[in-house]
Amino acid sequence: MPTAALSDFNAMPSVGGPLLGDAEFQFLRDFVYKHCGIALGEQKRQLVQGRLLRRLRALELKDFSSYCELLRKDPHGELGELASVISTNVTSFFREMHHYDLLIDELLPRWLEQKKNGGRLRIWSAGCSTGEEPYALAMVLAEALERAGSKVDARILATDLSPQALEQAHAGTYPLDRMGGVSDERRRRWFLRGEGRYEGYACVHSRLRELVTIQPLNLLHEWPMRGPFDAIFCRNVVIYFDKPTKQRLFERYAGLVEPGGYLFLGHSESMHGLSDAFELVGRTVYRRRVA
Structure with missing residues (x-):
């Protein structure tokens, strides 16, 4: 699932493009809810139409009925592209x-001390988007490992x-104007400045790549990993x-x-009334209860 959910900007359909009919929009609503967990209200029709017109052109399809037929024939093959089109990856x-x-002040030092005699430390960035979150986690993890020896x-x-x-997360290459959250010290330590055709970009250090495994995953489908994780970031x-989807x-x-x-959840998210397995211990920070 993309890190940020559905965009709220007012996307208007291109003049002269095919119209998204009632039957096609209802099919897309059902499809997106089933496979992505996002409920598309009627007010999102123009956004969906405007966003998907670009996808129709890329696939050389004449109308939305043809696109819906493509989804029926190969739902999983097109699912990632559909999710990318209707979602906005807002991260930093x-x-x-x-x-x-x-993590820096309390959790990582504690975990490293507890696991120093052979334990494993695992963190999951669920909805990693273009990679800024897992690479930021990798920076603080690498620094904690160094401090603790x-x-x-x-x-x-x-x-x-x-x-x-x-694709961008795998590349690990970011425009310099998206580096605002990274201190000068960390920029020098964990990034290489691009040259030539990469002028104006920064590339993550190989040490961070060693710590991060990037994989495609739909949160609503089967999960291949078994855990356990010390922390999950789902922000x-x-x-x-x-x-019901949140509860599951x-x-x-x-x-x-x-x-x-x-x-860890995002600043606008809460588990209140949704799970008894976790207790709130900080600002959008929840701890798994110990039986």
């Missing part, structure tokens, strides 16, 4: 810094549904899910987080 390095402060087996899993977002992903997702997270482990 060290967004919601208080989460990283908690630790050789703990530590890894970050980064997953998303969007093929375009994952700005569930805000547009309906209540949080239940699944509870099955993968260590008792006493942590789940």
